[in-house]
Amino acid sequence: MVAIAAGTTAPSPGDRWSGRPAHGAVAVDALCLDRTEVTVRAYARCVADGACPEAARTISYGAGEQAGSAACNAGREGAADHPINCVTFAQAEAFCAWRGARLPTALEWEWAARGPDGRPMPWGDAPLDATRANVLGTETPDALVPVPRRAPLDDGWAGTAPVGAFPAGATPEGVQDLGGNVAEWCAPFDPADPRRPVLGAAWGDDDPAAKMIGGAIAPTDHDEFTGFRCAADP
Secondary structure, eight states: OEEEOOEEOOOBOOBTTTTBOOBSSOEEOOEEEOSSOOBHHHHHHHHHTTSSOOOOSBOBSSSSOOOBOTTOOTTOTTOTTSBOOSOOHHHHHHHHHHTTOBOOBHHHHHHHHHTTTTOSBTTBSSOOOTTTOOOSOTTSOTTTSOOSOOOSSOOSOSSOOOTTOOGGGOOTTOOOOTTSSSEEEOBOSSTTOSSEEEESOOTTOSOHHHHTTOEEEOTTOBOTTEEOOOEEOO
16 A cells, blocks of 8 residues: 555535535545555455455446446456456445455545646646556557547557556556556445445546546446555554
């Protein structure tokens, strides 16, 4: 884990779609945050220990199980060091609890990614390039993501990448992959909201800066673009 000092966030205009409330400067306590997203290998240890359900190899958006996805990483050959994906909010919570940790709150995640100045991307103001994040570039075939848009770069990974493969995109504290690879489950801004926040850009996003505001989805949803990392109090 990486130590994130306490501080005060930049004001935020909020976002209705993600459930992010508008707020002024907000004090955030110090925390520890995983340097990388939780891997397939780490999640498999929790499954073997009987503390985590197996990750799905299908995607679901609330309308029942859909066809299996080639981009779900559990059991996929060569993906042990890639982020676990296709997991629900409860599965993410179970893994972090098994480790004696927890999911970060959405405010903590935002603080780690943006810092006190509200930087647009975890690494700062520098433009996106192929060394900073795993996003939807020219390397991804239409068969995997059937949309016409692509970032004008080739980051070398058609789906997820091994965690920590883009060190140039780390935050000043050294937290990696907040701006690509998979978006991440967080504890909600409003506990009464039936949805759960998913923050950060993923490998299926062509414009990661626009997706850093995140979204909010049903906690039972699971897809190839969503994983998680854990947090803990210092």
